[in-house]
Amino acid sequence: MSRHLIFVLIALSVAIPLVIKIGLPNEVTSEVMRVYEEIDQLDSGSVVLISFDHEASSLPEVKPMAQAILHHCFAKKLKVIGLALLAEGTAIGDQILREVGNEYQANYGRDFVFLGFRPQYQAAILGMGEDIKRVFPQDYKNIPLSQIPMMRKIKTYEDISLIISVADGDMPVWWVDYAVSRYHRRLAVATTAVMATSFYPFLSSGQMVGLLGGLKGAAEYEMLIKKPGMGQRGMDAQSVCHLVIILLVVLGNVAYFLKGSSTVHSRQSTAKSF
Amino acid sequence: MQRGIPIIVCFVFGLFMLIQFFVPHRLSVSAYETVLDWMQIIFVFTLLVGAISYAKLNAKKVSRRESGWGYNVIGLAGLLVMVIMGLWMGTGEKTPFLWMFNNLQAPMQSTMFSLLAFFVASAAYRGFRARSWEAGLLLAVAIVVMLGRVPLGNLISHWIPDAANWILRTPSMAAKRGIYIGIGLGTISTSLRIILGIERTYLGGK
Numbered sequence: 001m002s003r004h005l006i007f008v009l010i011a012l013s014v015a016i017p018l019v020i021k022i023g024l025p026n027e028v029t030s031e032v033m034r035v036y037e038e039i040d041q042l043d044s045g046s047v048v049l050i051s052f053d054h055e056a057s058s059l060p061e062v063k064p065m066a067q068a069i070l071h072h073c074f075a076k077k078l079k080v081i082g083l084a085l086l087a088e089g090t091a092i093g094d095q096i097l098r099e100v101g102n103e104y105q106a107n108y109g110r111d112f113v114f115l116g117f118r119p120q121y122q123a124a125i126l127g128m129g130e131d132i133k134r135v136f137p138q139d140y141k142n143i144p145l146s147q148i149p150m151m152r153k154i155k156t157y158e159d160i161s162l163i164i165s166v167a168d169g170d171m172p173v174w175w176v177d178y179a180v181s182r183y184h185r186r187l188a189v190a191t192t193a194v195m196a197t198s199f200y201p202f203l204s205s206g207q208m209v210g211l212l213g214g215l216k217g218a219a220e221y222e223m224l225i226k227k228p229g230m231g232q233r234g235m236d237a238q239s240v241c242h243l244v245i246i247l248l249v250v251l252g253n254v255a256y257f258l259k260g261s262s263t264v265h266s267r268q269s270t271a272k273s274f
Numbered sequence: 275m276q277r278g279i280p281i282i283v284c285f286v287f288g289l290f291m292l293i294q295f296f297v298p299h300r301l302s303v304s305a306y307e308t309v310l311d312w313m314q315i316i317f318v319f320t321l322l323v324g325a326i327s328y329a330k331l332n333a334k335k336v337s338r339r340e341s342g343w344g345y346n347v348i349g350l351a352g353l354l355v356m357v358i359m360g361l362w363m364g365t366g367e368k369t370p371f372l373w374m375f376n377n378l379q380a381p382m383q384s385t386m387f388s389l390l391a392f393f394v395a396s397a398a399y400r401g402f403r404a405r406s407w408e409a410g411l412l413l414a415v416a417i418v419v420m421l422g423r424v425p426l427g428n429l430i431s432h433w434i435p436d437a438a439n440w441i442l443r444t445p446s447m448a449a450k451r452g453i454y455i456g457i458g459l460g461t462i463s464t465s466l467r468i469i470l471g472i473e474r475t476y477l478g479g480k
Contacts, residue, residue, distance in 0.1 A: 006395050025429075055383065058384075091365065091376070122313070127311075130303065134307060200442060200450060235424060235425055239424040242424050249399060249417070256403050256404075
């Protein structure tokens with residue numbers, strides 16, 4: 001089969017379910033349920049820190065997860081602190097936070113705040129355990145934290161109920177190493193599907209309270225908050241795409257074995273003729 | 275002297291960061307916070323070094339008209355335009371910087387990332403063959419996980435997502451644990467070698 005035909009098949013298998021809704025039902029896994037329950041049991045006014053630790057390349061996968069979590073946080077009237085430990089997460093985090101916050105009439109500075117980006121993530125994570133204002137003297141809009149009402153009572157991780165790392169790499173491991181191990185904070189992770197398996201050991205050891213893995217995680221969370229979004233739509237596309245890849249693999253193997261048996265058959269015929 | 279000073283600095287700060295973890299005294303905490311501030315300051319300068327190095331490398335290729343120099347011009351233009359726009363008009367809402375990020379950088383990077391789907395499909399069709407018992411097992415596991423991680427698997431049978439979750443939570447996790455333990459031990463030994471000045475490759479040269 002030509003490579004171009006494979007590319008066309010994959011393009012169609014992704015594009016068609018995104019245009020025509022199939023609506024395949026999702027099952028909620030325990031790791032996603034644990035994130036939901038962790039946020040759901042927080043009292044109104046509790047503080048959640050969301051770190052946008054990803055690049056723009058993984059935006060289609062991480063954005064639905066971040067949006068679903070933020071919908072839940074704002075619906076529960078939690079205070080949200082956003083920040084980014086990778087430069088590209090800055091603009092993305094700021095926009096997602098504002099978009100979802102506006103849907104719930106949340107006020108900037110009272111209900112949520114975006115602190116912006118800090119380089120050298122190890123130092124930033126450790127530093128916030130000692131004094132958040134020392135790491136982020138100002139927010140993303142250059143307003144001193146002392147002038148932001150919500151931040152007046154928030155000094156260190158002690159004042160934060162839950163940390164959520166929305167990541168596309170191994171940044172959650174640094175959060176485990178420094179914020180969880182040293183400051184005993186609770187950490188939930190939303191990461192790309194390809195990275196999700198890397199974090200299962202931390203999940204089983206209790207160093208992560210829960211995990212959202214890729215579009216599947218987003219789709220499951222959207223089900224839990226009863227707010228369908230790009231996660232559920234994306235899972236239809238992913239289902240069809242996976243099916244096409246499996247069929248291609250099966251087809252490739254059938255061709256391989258048929259070719260193998262015909263080669264053996266022709267060798268036997270040649271041997272007989274001698 | 276040129277190598278001696280960095281080795282002494284590394285030894286002193288490495289040892290300090292190790293010891294201060296167990297010393298909650300005010301002085302220790304204050305010194306620790308100062309070190310964290312300095313780590314961030316130094317890192318910002320390394321970013322600057324990276325940007326200058328990128329600009330120099332690309333400018334050299336353009337000046338020599340090396341093969342594909344047009345791409346280097348685009349790379350340099352992108353760097354300059356983003357920096358100028360960011361410094362001049364800011365990076366917040368309704369700024370040219372944010373517009374370029376949303377409409378140029380993010381779609382381009384997402385496109386590059388999504389090309390993986392095409393290459394994975396093509397590579398799977400060409401290379402994923404059950405040539406041996408082990409390859410057959412790998413193939414079967416891959417199919418179960420691929421089906422089990424999408425709603426389609428559950429539609430066929432609930433055994434498929436159950437099996438996929440078992441694979442991820444048991445054998446896959448055991449392998450990951452082993453890798454992490456190995457990485458942890460390796461990190462400790464390499465850190466000790468650097469602090470004690472045995473490992474010196476980070477200084478460059480032989």
